[in-house]
Amino acid sequence: MIIDEQTVDKVAHLARLELRADEKAEMIKDMNKILGFMDKLNEVDTTGVEPLVYMISENNPLREDVVKQVITTEGALLNAPDHDSSHFLVQKVIK
Structure with a gap:
């Protein structure tokens, strides 16, 4: 697949981008490089390779939830x- 100006215009519209003519030319070049790289990756033989779901196989260590008071009301x-003695006072924002 070759990226042309119409494709860049469509992608820019979907991404809500406004591109100048020189930016479009750069975008065409960059997107074609990306697709060329993807074509190279498609040449790699991946038969017998299991899909990778997680980067590591270890479980996430969890710790016990402990409720504790770190700061006192007076300190806050x-x-x-x-x-006042126990609450922050803020200006009214809803009528």
């Missing part, structure tokens, strides 16, 4: 610009 309110 220390740098608040406006607060």
Whole structure:
């Protein structure tokens, strides 16, 4: 498959891109390079090779969920610009 200006225009439209004429020429060249590389990859013999789903076969080590209080309410309110004894006070944003 060869990428032409109409194909680049269609892809640019789908991607909501506006390309100048010089950018289109560069895009045509770059997309043709990508497709050439893909053709090279298609030449590789992959018979007997299992599809790769995960990069590693190890399980993700999980840890026990532990609930703990890291910061106190007073500590959280220390740098608040406006607060009462236990809450942040913010301006009303919904009428």
